Structures are given as structure tokens and as C-alpha cells.
Amino acid sequence: DDSSNGGNDNSGDNGDDSSNGGNDNSGDNGDDSSNGGNDNSGDNGDDSSNGGNDNSGDNGDDSSNGGNDNSGDNGDDSSNGGNDNSGDNGDDSSNGGNDNSGDNGDDSSNGGNNNSGDNGDDSSNGGNDNSGDNGDNSSNGGNDSKVLPDTGEQDKNLTLFASVIALFGGILTFRRKKKDSKTDK
Known part of the structure; x- marks a missing residue:
């Protein structure tokens, strides 16, 4: 002792x-x-x-x-x-380095530049490249946050556009038929 x-x-x-x-x-x-x-x-x-x-x-x-x-x-x-803290999976772990990969603990806070594979709950990422974040209530403040477009909104816009084109086409056809009938007389 x-x-x-x-x-x-x-x-x-x-x-x-x-x-x-x-x-x-x-x-x-x-x-x-x-x-x-x-x-x-x-x-x-x-x-x-x-x-x-x-x-x-x-x-x-x-x-x-x-x-x-x-x-x-x-x-x-x-x-x-x-600078290199890999494989940290403890509770309430705080990582301030540049490369923090594989952090999957609860309430983990990552302030580095490259935080990949963060899938813990309430994880906060303030780096430039935050890829693969799929946890609940995750906050990403980086420069590269890819957001997929909403396909439902796109489909709705296309349908509306097609309807307008069809309407104009119908009006032009109707006017032409009307003109032709007058010429026949």
C-alpha cells in the first residue's frame, strides 16, 4: 500500500x-x-x-x-x-479530438472535424463532415449534411405541370375546330 x-x-x-x-x-x-x-x-x-x-x-x-x-x-x-479517439462506446463519453469514429454511446458529444458512424441517442455533432448519423434527436451543425429530396412533392409538381399543358392543348384544339367549322360555312 x-x-x-x-x-x-x-x-x-x-x-x-x-x-x-x-x-x-x-x-x-x-x-x-x-x-x-x-x-x-x-x-x-x-x-x-x-x-x-x-x-x-x-x-x-x-x-x-x-x-x-x-x-x-x-x-x-x-x-x-x-487527437485520435477510436472505439469509444461508454456512457456520457466526451470526445474533443479531430477524428472520433465509431462513437455509439448515449449522450456522446463530438466536437471534431470528422465524426462518422454516430448512432447514439441525443448525440451532438459540431464537425464539418457528419456522415451516417441515424440516432434519435441527433443535432448536426456541419458543412456537409446531405438531405434527400422529398419525392412526393416532386410528383405533385409534375402532375400539376402536365395538367396545365393538357389544358392549353385542349383550348388550342377547340379554337382550331371552331375556326375550321366557320371556314366550311
């Missing part, structure tokens, strides 16, 4: 309240563990805080990741501020 490791290689630390300040901290699964290194893989403890550049496989509750590459984060209330 309360073990403090300041070295470069701290592997297999699973004690309570352990603090690791080294560069390589792998396999940390203790409670309230704090990792400040560059490579923190396999962290699945509760309330774990990772400030490194590569934090993969973090699936603990309330985990906070501030690195550039945070892949496979599926914990509750996970906050990712990096």
Missing part, C-alpha cells in the same frame, strides 16, 4: 494508492493509481489518471486520458482530449 515508484520501468504494480512516475508503467490495475509516464498500457483500475502519450486499453470507471492516442476506452464517464 502507498508504494511510490520513481524508476524507469515499473511493471506489474497492482497495490492500492500506488504512484508511478516512470516512463514505462505496464499492467497497473490498482485502485486510485496515478501514472505520469509516456506509455501506460493495460490500466483498468478505478479512478485511474493517465497523462501519457499512449494510453491503450483503459476500461476503468472515471478514467481520465489526456494523451494523443486513446484507443479502446469503454469505461463510464471517460474523458478523452486527444
